[in-house]
Amino acid sequence: MKVTADQVTSLKAYLRGDTASFERINAQLDPTNxxxxxxxxxxxxxxxxxxxxxxxxxxxxxxxVGRARARSERLAEAIDPxxxxxxxxxxxTDEDIDDISGETQGDHFGLLLAGMIAEAQLSDAELDAFLDxxxxxxxxxxx
Amino acid sequence: xxxxxxxxAADASGESGSEQRDQTRNPPPDxxxxxxxPSRAESRAGAAAANKDVDxxxxxxxxxxxxxxxxxxxxxxxxxEQNKQGGCKASGxxxxxxxxxxxAKETIGGKNGASEQQRSASSERSANERGSSENAQDLNSESxxxxxxxxxxxxxxxxxxxxxxxxxxxxxxxxxxRWTAREGQSEWTDGVGSLRDLPDGEELGERDEDRRTxxxxxxxxxxxxxxxxxxxxxxxxGDVSDLFKPPPTGQAETRADNSPVAVDVHxxxxxxxxxxxxxxxAGIVAAEAFRRGRDKIRERSAE
Numbered sequence: 526m527k528v529t530a531d532q533v534t535s536l537k538a539y540l541r542g543d544t545a546s547f548e549r550i551n552a553q554l555d556p557t558n559x560x561x562x563x564x565x566x567x568x569x570x571x572x573x574x575x576x577x578x579x580x581x582x583x584x585x586x587x588x589x590v591g592r593a594r595a596r597s598e599r600l601a602e603a604i605d606p607x608x609x610x611x612x613x614x615x616x617x618t619d620e621d622i623d624d625i626s627g628e629t630q631g632d633h634f635g636l637l638l639a640g641m642i643a644e645a646q647l648s649d650a651e652l653d654a655f656l657d658x659x660x661x662x663x664x665x666x667x668x
Numbered sequence: 669x670x671x672x673x674x675x676x677a678a679d680a681s682g683e684s685g686s687e688q689r690d691q692t693r694n695p696p697p698d699x700x701x702x703x704x705x706p707s708r709a710e711s712r713a714g715a716a717a718a719n720k721d722v723d724x725x726x727x728x729x730x731x732x733x734x735x736x737x738x739x740x741x742x743x744x745x746x747x748x749e750q751n752k753q754g755g756c757k758a759s760g761x762x763x764x765x766x767x768x769x770x771x772a773k774e775t776i777g778g779k780n781g782a783s784e785q786q787r788s789a790s791s792e793r794s795a796n797e798r799g800s801s802e803n804a805q806d807l808n809s810e811s812x813x814x815x816x817x818x819x820x821x822x823x824x825x826x827x828x829x830x831x832x833x834x835x836x837x838x839x840x841x842x843x844x845x846r847w848t849a850r851e852g853q854s855e856w857t858d859g860v861g862s863l864r865d866l867p868d869g870e871e872l873g874e875r876d877e878d879r880r881t882x883x884x885x886x887x888x889x890x891x892x893x894x895x896x897x898x899x900x901x902x903x904x905x906g907d908v909s910d911l912f913k914p915p916p917t918g919q920a921e922t923r924a925d926n927s928p929v930a931v932d933v934h935x936x937x938x939x940x941x942x943x944x945x946x947x948x949x950a951g952i953v954a955a956e957a958f959r960r961g962r963d964k965i966r967e968r969s970a971e
Contacts (some may be wrong), residue, residue: 542908544906549904551902559895561756562898563894563895567894571883575882600911601905609782615880616886626893631898631901635901635904636904636908636911643912662883666805
């Protein structure tokens with residue numbers, strides 16, 4: 526099982542905030558290959574967190590979550606600050622997230638990933654390179 | 669002696685000569701892909717040839733040392749025999765010198781000139797070492813005596829401490845140095861300005877290993893939820909657009925309440941220690957009151 530090009534394209538549309546393109550590509554994806562795209566999202570989340578919090582400061586994580594929630598009322602309701610901080614801390618500390626359900630993790634991975642990409646203000650080429658790295662990491666996870 | 673025509677022609681014309689000098693000034697190619705840099709096959713062939721040369725040299729050295737060992741007693745023997753033949757009894761050093769030069773003279777025109785010269789030289793050396801000895805037989809017997817003494821000394825030493833370490837081979841066996849061709853996967857490093865800027869291979873290795881370990885550790889935390897993570901992405905697609913809008917203007921402020929606030933008085937609970945103390949005090953007071961009352965009753969009854 527490997528990450529496909531369509532899955533990478535759909536995630537790129539999501540991270541650009543292009544909801545129409547995302548939904549159109551998403552409808553064409555193979556439903557039996559869900560695990561590969563889940564690995565791609567998690568790998569992208571891990572890579573983005575590794576770049577954004579290279580210093581490993583908890584205060585940076587808290588400030589980022591606060592900024593993301595302050596963007597809109599919807600985001601403030603959708604993002605649980607404690608869950609978001611724990612998921613980000615889990616990328617570079619021994620934070621245990623076993624008690625957080627898969628659905629909650631999925632909700633927060635997408636929003637936090639998009640928040641980190643939006644703050645990084647990546648160009649199109651940089652976003653492609655980032656997704657290429659994440660795809661390779663996901664492939665290595667899938668074996 | 670043959671003269672290279674190309675070289676001489678190049679030297680004859682001034683321009684071509686200067687070009688040739690420029691070519692000689694250029695540094696040799698040091699990276700693959702540069703013109704003149706040997707290919708991988710050529711470098712491997714060179715390494716094999718270098719190893720072959722090392723083997724041949726070591727074999728040659730071994731055979732030379734064997735020859736020297738075999739030549740030494742022969743030379744000594746011939747020197748002794750010649751001493752006997754010459755009948756030299758007094759002034760051993762001078763006589764040996766003459767004998768050795770005579771031997772050299774005799775053997776110069778012989779068939780094996782080189783080996784005879786070597787033998788005569790070694791006999792001269794041994795004769796000079798003997799120096800003041802009068803005849804060769806005495807020396808022979810002395811050398812036999814010293815050899816037997818060394819043998820006995822070693823035998824006794826082994827008996828005293830048979831498990832002693834062998835210091836003669838303390839450094840262990842040394843293998844031959846061999847040239848090896850670079851592996852195909854190895855990469856050339858970029859140049860650095862100073863030695864301090866050289867990358868530490870150990871650190872880089874640890875970093876890569878550390879990153880791999882961290883990502884694997886994170887995978888272990890979310891491995892069972894990959895399907896759910898995929899499904900939830902569609903549900904949050906509507907909220908993502910807010911993240912790409914410009915952030916709200918102004919700055920975050922915390923509202924402060926200036927109006928007075930009624931605060932409940934702190935009510936501490938009953939402490940067991942205080943209760944015990946109260947019971948004790950009450951008991952003492954009651955006992956004292958009882959004692960005074962009893963004393964007054966006794967006084968009235970006495971009156």
